[in-house]
Amino acid sequence: MRDYKVVVLGAGGVGKSSVTVQFVQGVYVESYDPTIEDSYRKQIEIDGRACDLEILDTAGVAQFTAMRELYIKSGKGFLLVYSVTDENSLKELLALREQVLRIKDSDNVPMVLIGNKCDLDDDRVLSIDDGIKVSQDWGLVPFYETSAMYKTNVDEAFVDVVRQIMRKEAQISAEKKQQKELQKQQNASNDQGNNAKSSETEDKPTKRRTRQSTIDDPNGLDSAPKNKCCVIM
Ligand SMILES: Nc1nc2c(ncn2[C@@H]2O[C@H](COP(=O)(O)OP(=O)(O)OP(=O)(O)O)[C@@H](O)[C@H]2O)c(=O)[nH]1
Numbered sequence: 001m002r003d004y005k006v007v008v009l010g011a012g013g014v015g016k017s018s019v020t021v022q023f024v025q026g027v028y029v030e031s032y033d034p035t036i037e038d039s040y041r042k043q044i045e046i047d048g049r050a051c052d053l054e055i056l057d058t059a060g061v062a063q064f065t066a067m068r069e070l071y072i073k074s075g076k077g078f079l080l081v082y083s084v085t086d087e088n089s090l091k092e093l094l095a096l097r098e099q100v101l102r103i104k105d106s107d108n109v110p111m112v113l114i115g116n117k118c119d120l121d122d123d124r125v126l127s128i129d130d131g132i133k134v135s136q137d138w139g140l141v142p143f144y145e146t147s148a149m150y151k152t153n154v155d156e157a158f159v160d161v162v163r164q165i166m167r168k169e170a171q172i173s174a175e176k177k178q179q180k181e182l183q184k185q186q187n188a189s190n191d192q193g194n195n196a197k198s199s200e201t202e203d204k205p206t207k208r209r210t211r212q213s214t215i216d217d218p219n220g221l222d223s224a225p226k227n228k229c230c231v232i233m
């Protein structure tokens, strides 16, 4: 079974824990208890493959975010969560994504953008289009509006990020295979080159011998018929 480490990031109170607990345990947590760090495991089957998910629910509240860099380093995929009721929470995600890309030193990091609390119509300050715009700015990062309360799009978002990790791993192993193949071919052609060289070196003494025999024998091959002729005559 493959291990997939997913990290849930976002500002304080956007619903990271609620989304995570809804996905892992299928329950909705009404109360708000700021997270320091929680880790969950869940086994699921995606595209016929058994996956062991380790989900790290991180702190959004500033005083607990010191470990963020470590989480990001160890994570394979990221859920970047904002709340559709909190404009600042989306702004905070821009810096968070930059941090993820910087630490991972890559533009190709498995990630989904989540606009949570989509059930709160009356408190909504960010539209679906606001989310779509950010997803486009990020190179079409998959975007889901979720409700942890009603479990809307929660499973879909997690499955999406795991699929991205799977795709990336498959791509990396295909590239490694290709590189090995290329290396093999290169080694083989180097060997051929060396063989050709060594057969050239083997030829040289013969040539030298031929030349030498021509020098040693002043009559050489050309003069043989003459000699013969001479002998006959
Ligand atoms: N209506 C509604 N409320 C939500 C939803 N998700 C979370 N909440 C509520 O928002 C509050 C904060 O949720 P949490 O899941 O604790 O938020 P968090 O992002 O984990 O917060 P930190 O751990 O402090 O970073 C809680 O009271 C939740 O019940 C949602 O989808 N809809």
Ligand SMILES: [Mg+2]
Pocket: 016, 017, 018, 033, 034, 035, 057, 058, 059, 060
């Ligand atoms: Mg939390």
